[in-house]
Amino acid sequence: MILLRRxxxxxxxxxxxxxxxxxxxxxxxxxxxxxxxxxxxRGQKEASSExxxxxxxxxxxxxxxxxxxxxxxLALAEARSMLEPAGGSPRTGPMxxxxxxxxx
Amino acid sequence: MILLRRxxxxxxxxxxxxxxxxxxxxxxxxxxxxxxxxxxxRGQKEASSExxxxxxxxxxxxxxxxxxxxxxxLALAEARSMLEPAGGSPRTGPMxxxxxxxxx
Numbered sequence: 001m002i003l004l005r006r007x008x009x010x011x012x013x014x015x016x017x018x019x020x021x022x023x024x025x026x027x028x029x030x031x032x033x034x035x036x037x038x039x040x041x042r043g044q045k046e047a048s049s050e051x052x053x054x055x056x057x058x059x060x061x062x063x064x065x066x067x068x069x070x071x072x073x074l075a076l077a078e079a080r081s082m083l084e085p086a087g088g089s090p091r092t093g094p095m096x097x098x099x100x101x102x103x104x
Numbered sequence: 105m106i107l108l109r110r111x112x113x114x115x116x117x118x119x120x121x122x123x124x125x126x127x128x129x130x131x132x133x134x135x136x137x138x139x140x141x142x143x144x145x146r147g148q149k150e151a152s153s154e155x156x157x158x159x160x161x162x163x164x165x166x167x168x169x170x171x172x173x174x175x176x177x178l179a180l181a182e183a184r185s186m187l188e189p190a191g192g193s194p195r196t197g198p199m200x201x202x203x204x205x206x207x208x
Contacts, residue, residue, distance in 0.1 A: 004153040004167065046152055049108040063108065064179035067171055075168035 002077045006043030007070050008052075013041040015059050015066070030058035106181045110147030111174050112156075117145040119163050119170070134162035 016026050027037040032051055039045035040055070047055065056063045120130050131141040136155055143149035144159070151159065160167040 048150055062182050064175045064182055067175035071168045071171035078166050078168055
């Protein structure tokens with residue numbers, strides 16, 4: 001199963017690292033604990049809506065932009081998971097080629 | 105503050121209602137309690153990644169599509185909140201006009 005919190009954590013970590021900032025700096029700016037931010041980035045903890053807003057605020061990125069990136073990553077992951085022959089045959093599911101094209 | 109769970113709940117409820125399905129039908133298909141689904145739709149409870157996947161599966165919609173819609177709604181809400189003269193003057197923030205155009 002593709003977990004939203006894993007993809008969300010990846011995007012948040014990439015954005016932080018692209019800014020050359022440490023976990024300590026961003027957790028302090030967001031007023032969340034370093035351990036919490038670290039767990040969110042590793043996809044081990046679900047971020048509440050309030051803390052997600054605080055983290056995005058600390059990174060100076062609109063939450064909508066983070067979600068758009070997560071949505072695109074997720075569409076690719078959904079497409080890949082449909083192509084994998086899990087159980088011997090490609091999955092049939094709600095995902096369509098159009099979804100991938102629109103999100104790409 | 106614009107809360108992700110509120111927007112997410114709105115999108116999930118709209119999708120369910122567009123399919124003409126009841127809370128009972130979708131909660132049963134997703135194997136979540138009716139009360140939980142109702143709280144998620146009303147933005148009163150954060151949906152875990154696993155249960156969000158189950159709800160989207162029950163609605164036969166890719167999670168990426170739901171997130172894309174939430175992201176677009178959020179971008180509009182962010183833009184509106186910047187235009188509102190909260191505290192007397194427009195907020196300066198990470199949101200840019202480009203964000204709104206891209207998401208629209």
